[in-house]
Amino acid sequence: xxxxxxxxxxxxxxxxxxxxxxxxxxxxxxxxxxxxxxxxxxxxxxxxxxxxxxxxxxxxxxxxxxxxxxxxxxxxxxxxxxxxxxxxxxxxxx
Numbered sequence: 001x002x003x004x005x006x007x008x009x010x011x012x013x014x015x016x017x018x019x020x021x022x023x024x025x026x027x028x029x030x031x032x033x034x035x036x037x038x039x040x041x042x043x044x045x046x047x048x049x050x051x052x053x054x055x056x057x058x059x060x061x062x063x064x065x066x067x068x069x070x071x072x073x074x075x076x077x078x079x080x081x082x083x084x085x086x087x088x089x090x091x092x093x094x
Contacts (some may be wrong), residue, residue: 008065020047035064035079038043052077 036047043064050057051068054076060066080088 002022009074028073029070032068032071034066036060036066036082037064038085044085047080047082050079050081052079 015092033053034049036044036049038044043060043062044062045064047060047063047064047066048057049060049066049068054071056068056071058068063086078090
């Protein structure tokens with residue numbers, strides 16, 4: 001994990017869910033949703049959420065929530081970054 005701006009604060013309260021949406025003849029698309037919060041439970045608006053080894057990613061909204069749509073169902077490695085906080089990577093999302 002990379003330490004940003006020598007901060008020892010952690011992104012905590014990262015939650016996620018993988019839900020199938022819509023139907024396609026060959027496969028279903030899925031949506032990954034969740035929230036990004038600091039260790040005190042405060043939302044981190046603008047936090048970057050990226051699926052590693054893909055072109056998918058987004059920024060968290062004002063309430064810390066995010067949604068990545070149109071992905072194939074499965075398990076993904078996820079990276080969350082926010083200026084002044086330690087980068088979080090987790091491969092156990094699905």
